[in-house]
Amino acid sequence: MTFTVSSKLASYAALGAAGLLLALAWGRPEPAVLGLPFIVATLTGLALVERPIVQASTALDRDRLLEGEDVHLTVTLLSTGDIPWLQVAWPVPPTMSASGGSDILGLRLLADRPETIETVLTANRWGVVPLSQPLLRAHDGLGFFRFEGSVGERRLLRIYPRPETLRRALAAAETQIFSGNELSRARGDGIEFADIRPYVTGDRPRHINWRMSSRTGQLHINQMHPERNTDVVIFLDLFNDVRSGGRGTLDYAVRAAASMAEHYLARRDRVGVIGFGGVLRWLMPAMGSTQIYRIVDALIDSEVILTHFWRGIDVIPPRTLPPKSLVVALTTLLDERVIDALLDLRARGFDLAVVEVMAEEFAVPGSHEAAQLAHRLWHMDRAATRLRYRRLGVPIVQWRPGDPLGPALAEGRQYDRWNRWLPG
């Protein structure tokens, strides 16, 4: 622990010295007598001071938790000597809160008698949160010296977004070859009736539609839509995060991404993630229960890194965007690079759907007339941007942060999936 000398020690020494000098100059003992207590206090303090040696260990009851959950932090302190007043502070990360409101505690630490401090931290936002080492501050008995330091080890907390249970999400226009829960547009083995056609050699007899065949005098068979899986790529806009009042668009976008990933993976779809921002992050589409852990681990590392570098979709590894995959973009539609990249994706034939995390919730218009005019113009500009997507057959869903995601996605499902392919 480092130590600093307080101004009190210098003041006392100066007062004592001044008394002695004045006594000498004046030739009377009163100034020396007045200054003597300060000299005695100074010498006593200097004689009794001892550098404290404190060992500390920190323990968490778990290092992975969901938003809104609590984690118990235990700090155990042990000192080789008595410390009359030890202040222990555990810096609470900005995305967490300490129960009880206080993150500093004072205590008396006796030699070789461990003291334990317990506190409960509540996770308010997803992310990888480094918990700093506890900070210690001790004073000697008379407050002349201050000893400060940090002890223990740094711990990492992984806070996962709390996913919303979705009953239905946006459907892909094209399906893949593996079986799944999505009704394919193709004809094949399945449950859902598609059409009736004349029998040809090689058709399975079990598919013969006997009613139609008896009516027409020619064999007909039923055609079915097979159930297939889809490839879904969640495209996360990491170019900006509009924040206000401790919450921001990225917080909601990541929660929505986790919810959608969980939903699609439960349907045996292959899900991948692209974080499109100052730093490109991606995760290849895959299916299975482990993929959800990979995805949320990738999502909680999401952060906005400011860059002015122009970035297009050609920087995205091709295998990240499989053919016939549904690209669901979670974006605020504020950055031109994202707007252009999504339009580029659509132009290249990808099945694109946009979930717009409404930044309007966080942008309050100013009180001046000019500010309100600017706000209205901004609204109009955003409406024009949405229109560009709709003209290209891209369903765009406006999602108000804080509202349930399910109804917003249901609105997107209403969009006629075949109409997406109309020329823009």
Add this chain to the structure above:
Amino acid sequence: MAPRLITAGLAFAGAAVIGAVSTVASSDSSSVAAGLGHNGFLIPGLLWVTSLGLLAVAMAIPDGRPIFLAIAFLGAAWLIGVPAVAAWRSLTAVAGGWLLAVAELAYWSLDFRVAGKDERAIYVRRAATIFALVGACILLALVPQLDLSAVPISGIELTAVGLLAAAALIAVAAGMAWRLRPSR
């Protein structure tokens, strides 16, 4: 960081008492203030008020540095105001201890206040430390006020006392350096 109100109040009260005593005592013709002129008694009063203002500033900023000046001004007020009478001069030792108590309370007021375990025991312990220190200082400071005829004022005895005092100071400094050595 708000100051502790009780200790701050006690520090102000202590400063007010010693300042008031100095100002009242300065009306005596044997005081230094009386010798400075017709309105000499105003000087301890001005020093008193200034020291109270400095204490208030120290609490408001909050910073410990004005406390040094406040104590110095209170000491100056006492030295200027105290009459050159044996009874008053013997009170100087008490005044010194009083000033130390005022300074300790003022510095205590500025300590960062945190909730703690056994907080009451900590307060009692600190108050006892201050009380013991002030008491010891007063007792020590009373020595020069006693019969000085018994105290050697020159010769081999005084030299020996001085050497012993110097050795004690060196021992204290060495002990402090040993205790504050960097830990491995």
